[in-house]
Every structure is written in structure tokens, then in C-alpha cells.
Amino acid sequence: MNKAKQCIGVITGLILSINAFSQNAQSTYAETISAEDLRKHLTYLASDELEGRDTGEKGQKLAADYLRDFYKSIDLAGPVDGSYFQKFQLSSVLWTEVAFQVGKNKLVENEDFIFMGDGDMKKAQKAELVFLGLVNEENLSKVDVTDKLVGIWAIGERTGSLTDQIMDAGALGMVVVTMEGQANFDRMANRFKSLSGKGRLGFDKPTVQRPIFMVSSDKMAEIFETPVDELKEAAKNDPGSIQSQKVTFKVTKNKEMVDTENVLAFLEGTDKKEEVLVISSHYDHVGVNNAGEIFNGADDDGSGTVTVMEIAEAFAKAAKDGTRPRRSILFINVSGEEKGLLGSEYYAENPIFPLENTVNNLNIDMVGRIDYEYQDKENQDYVYVIGSEMLSSQLKIINEYNNITYTDLILDYRYDAEDDPNRFYYRSDHYNFAKHNIPVIFFFNGVHDDYHQPTDTVDKIEFDLMEKRAKLIFHTSWDLANREHRTPVDGTNTRLQR
Numbered sequence: 412m413n414k415a416k417q418c419i420g421v422i423t424g425l426i427l428s429i430n431a432f433s434q435n436a437q438s439t440y441a442e443t444i445s446a447e448d449l450r451k452h453l454t455y456l457a458s459d460e461l462e463g464r465d466t467g468e469k470g471q472k473l474a475a476d477y478l479r480d481f482y483k484s485i486d487l488a489g490p491v492d493g494s495y496f497q498k499f500q501l502s503s504v505l506w507t508e509v510a511f512q513v514g515k516n517k518l519v520e521n522e523d524f525i526f527m528g529d530g531d532m533k534k535a536q537k538a539e540l541v542f543l544g545l546v547n548e549e550n551l552s553k554v555d556v557t558d559k560l561v562g563i564w565a566i567g568e569r570t571g572s573l574t575d576q577i578m579d580a581g582a583l584g585m586v587v588v589t590m591e592g593q594a595n596f597d598r599m600a601n602r603f604k605s606l607s608g609k610g611r612l613g614f615d616k617p618t619v620q621r622p623i624f625m626v627s628s629d630k631m632a633e634i635f636e637t638p639v640d641e642l643k644e645a646a647k648n649d650p651g652s653i654q655s656q657k658v659t660f661k662v663t664k665n666k667e668m669v670d671t672e673n674v675l676a677f678l679e680g681t682d683k684k685e686e687v688l689v690i691s692s693h694y695d696h697v698g699v700n701n702a703g704e705i706f707n708g709a710d711d712d713g714s715g716t717v718t719v720m721e722i723a724e725a726f727a728k729a730a731k732d733g734t735r736p737r738r739s740i741l742f743i744n745v746s747g748e749e750k751g752l753l754g755s756e757y758y759a760e761n762p763i764f765p766l767e768n769t770v771n772n773l774n775i776d777m778v779g780r781i782d783y784e785y786q787d788k789e790n791q792d793y794v795y796v797i798g799s800e801m802l803s804s805q806l807k808i809i810n811e812y813n814n815i816t817y818t819d820l821i822l823d824y825r826y827d828a829e830d831d832p833n834r835f836y837y838r839s840d841h842y843n844f845a846k847h848n849i850p851v852i853f854f855f856n857g858v859h860d861d862y863h864q865p866t867d868t869v870d871k872i873e874f875d876l877m878e879k880r881a882k883l884i885f886h887t888s889w890d891l892a893n894r895e896h897r898t899p900v901d902g903t904n905t906r907l908q909r
């Protein structure tokens with residue numbers, strides 16, 4: 412054997428042994444993730460003492476303290492000027508008066524209508540309610556909406572852009588008709604009723620101060636004294652043919668500022684420490700309803716939160732033993748998710764580490780249960796994998812490789828589509844990273860009867876299954892944090908790419 416060949420042989424052997432060592436280490440630390448630890452943390456986070464961890468409330472603060480103390484105990488750093496808390500403020504808007512009257516008929520909030528828009532009026536306003544039906548140029552040219560409330564059908568489209576079009580045309584507000592039947596409307600109205608008296612949380616931004624009242628199609632027929640079928644016809648053919656109605660409405664509001672915080676813990680990498688992998692969950696839930704029932708949120712998203720904790724601990728132990736990841740890892744538990752992904756939006760707008768150097772986000776939301784699809788299946792070792800191919804051609808393969816090598820779960824891609832009717836790709840915190848072209852994977856185990864109910868409790872969690880799911884996410888994280896090249900942004904989702 413000549414010298415050069417010998418040399419290559421040695422180098423190859425060295426690379427193989429480094430790999431073998433690294434894989435061994437990886438497996439050793441994966442073993443520290445245990446059902447027992449997951450249960451211990453979740454038993455506290457989903458206990459009644461935490462009162463459903465509603466954003467800005469006492470229970471959320473207790474959860475934040477618990478997370479901070481934990482990260483401190485495993486020697487991870489607080490990356491926000493030494494703190495583990497990224498504090499931010501939200502405004503809490505409470506509607507002190509919402510009145511909506513058609514002719515002489517006073518409608519009842521959360522029975523006849525649901526109030527959605529915005530506004531703060533000193534006195535009641537009288538206006539005409541005109542029927543537009545569908546929002547398109549033709550209809551807008553036929554019906555004068557200036558200084559009027561405008562009745563429209565809600566059909567599939569997102570109401571945001573419709574609102575803009577109608578308000579731009581000079582309308583005072585809207586009456587939106589849900590097309591999903593009276594039973595559906597009643598369910599929604601009940602949900603709003605159960606939250607009445609609680610402020611609506613959001614970022615304190617200027618909004619279009621115009622009210623939107625939502626009604627059922629039956630109620631709309633009653634308001635216009637016209638059968639639903641005729642309203643539908645008119646929406647398509649001649650919206651101007653429906654006679655308008657006199658309405659009176661008034662909304663007043665009270666605004667308060669609320670303090671909340673994301674919890675962040677940081678593990679610095681070695682030779683690629685400028686690059687950061689983000690592993691996330693939301694630790695807030697929806698609190699307590701007006702009947703005093705606590706929504707413990709054991710699965711949503713207590714499960715993701717304790718999974719992040721266990722993964723963090725595994726990496727921290729490895730680091731302590733001298734096996735640090737090459738890239739840095741940021742563990743982040745956000746608040747405000749249930750109010751509209753607010754904590755992750757705040758982080759993405761105010762990142763502690765530059766987003767250009769943020770290589771991936773692995774987000775974990777509801778991984779503690781078995782959903783409808785799998786409840787009767789023999790093999791329940793599954794996880795839904797969402798978004799892994801949308802921004803990078805490599806992320807899905809990397810996750811699959813680690814699954815085949817270490818965990819052997821069923822990776823189910825049924826929700827992995829931008830046009831999935833459930834819209835899961837848009838419905839948890841990873842979306843705020845994906846928006847900034849950071850390749851993400853969303854790990855999720857689906858919905859069940861206890862989803863957003865007071866019955867989402869810790870006794871229903873499948874800790875053994877959750878342990879396996881956590882291990883997969885750990886292995887994929889290890890790989891992403893240690894591989895030579897970060898995953899390229901070359902995926903199929905061109906819509907998100909700017």
C-alpha cells in the first residue's frame with residue numbers, strides 16, 4: 412500500500428469512528444428522555460394550581476417560573492441579557508357595550524350575533540344595512556355601501572382582505588353571515604359567551620375601528636325578511652334587489668396592557684455556534700371559563716412543553732460530558748399561542764439571535780395523545796410530520812433517516828399540505844419561523860374529544876408514546892445541530908419565499 416492510500420485509509424477510519432462515537436453518544440443521551448420525567452413535569456404544569464396557564468395570568472407566570480428554574484438547574488444560559496424571560500406586552504380589550512338593533516328588534520349578543528370587529532363609539536350610530544352578498548367588483552358597483560353596514564356571505568376566503576375591500580369602499584362596518592348552519596353558529600356563539608367578560612389579547616396596534624357582526628344565515632333571512640335561497644340568488648345575480656334595513660349599533664371598549672413572557676434557554680455550540688437551531692412549544696393555554704372550569708391543557712401544549720424540557724436536558728447532559736453540539740440550540744417556550752401565535756410572532760419580530768443564522772425550527776404541539784385516526788389501530792407509534800418539505804429539500808429526508816435509524820415511528824404526512832383544510836401548517840408557532848424562510852418541522856399527534864376542553868387532563872396522556880416521539884425529535888435535532896451543512900432553503904413552497 413502506498414503512503415497516500417494508507418493515509419486515506421486512516422482518515423476514513425477516523426471519520427467512521429467519529430461517526431460511531433457520535434451515534435453512540437446520541438443514543439446514550441436519547442435514553443435520558445423518559446416517560447417518568449415527562450410525567451413529573453406535566454403533572455405540575457397541567458395541575459389545577461396553574462389554572463389553565465392563560466396568557467398574562469398567574470398560572471402562566473407560575474409555569475414560566477417553573478421552566479426558568481428547570482433550565483437554570485440544568486445549566487443552560489438565559490440568553491436575554493442574562494435572563495430566561497423575553498418579556499413583552501399585549502393589549503387586553505374588553506367590550507363594555509355591544510348593541511346591535513335592526514329596526515325595533517334588539518338583537519342579543521352571543522345568541523343572535525357575535526361581535527368581531529373593532530370600534531369605540533361615544534354614542535349609538537344609525538345607518539342602513541345593505542345586502543351585498545358576494546364581495547366582487549360587479550356587486551360593489553351595483554350597491555352603494557358608503558356610510559352603511561354591509562351584509563356579506565362568509566365563503567371560504569379569509570375575511571381580512573374582504574374587510575379591507577369593503578371598508579375601502581366607505582362602509583361603516585359589516586354583517587357577516589356564516590354558511591355553516593345554525594348548529595355551528597350556536598356552538599360558536601356559546602364559545603364566545605363562555606369567554607365574555609375576558610379581554611381579547613393582541614398586540615397594541617392601530618386597527619380599523621369598524622364593527623363586524625356575525626350572524627347565522629337564518630338570522631340574515633329574518634333581518635331582510637327574505638328566504639335564504641333568495642338571498643343566495645340575489646348575491647349571485649342582483650344584490651341591489653334586496654331592500655335595505657335601518658340599523659342602530661354601538662360598541663365601546665376598555666383597554667388594558669398585560670405583561671407576559673416567552674421563556675428561552677440557550678446552549679452554545681462549538682465550531683458553528685453562530686448558527687442556531689430553535690426547538691419550540693407554547694406553554695400557555697386558555698385558562699378558566701366563566702363557569703369556573705379549568706382548562707388544564709395537558710396535551711395542548713403541556714405535552715410539547717415537557718418534550719422541549721426533556722430534549723434540552725439530554726443536550727445539556729451531553730454538553731456537560733464534553734459533547735456539545737456544533738451549532739447552538741435555543742429552547743423556547745412561547746406564550747400567547749392560543750391568542751393567535753402571539754409569543755412566536757413577537758420572537759420572530761424581535762429575535763434574540765439573527766434570523767439569517769437561525770437554521771431550523773422544530774415545533775412541538777400536542778404530542779401526548781392518540782387521535783381519532785389512530786385510536787383503533789394496532790400500531791399507535793405515529794406522529795404527524797408537517798411542513799418538512801416546504802422550505803427545504805433536505806429536512807424531510809433528515810428526519811426520516813433519524814426515524815429509521817433510531818425510533819421507527821410511523822411518520823404520517825396526511826396534514827402536510829399547504830391546502831390541507833385543517834390548515835395545521837398555519838396553526839402553530841412554527842409558522843412564524845416559516846414566514847421568515849426558516850425551514851421548519853411541526854410535530855403533532857392530532858385532535859381528540861378533549862381538544863380545548865376542561866377534560867384535556869394529565870391522566871389521559873400516553874407517556875410511553877410521548878417518550879418515543881420526543882426521542883425522534885431529539886435525534887433529528889442532534890443531526891441538524893451537528894451536520895456539516897445547514898439545510899438549504901430550496902423547497903417547494905415558493906409562495907412563502909420572497
Ligand SMILES: [Zn+2]
Binds near residue numbers: 712777839
Ligand atoms: Zn396548541
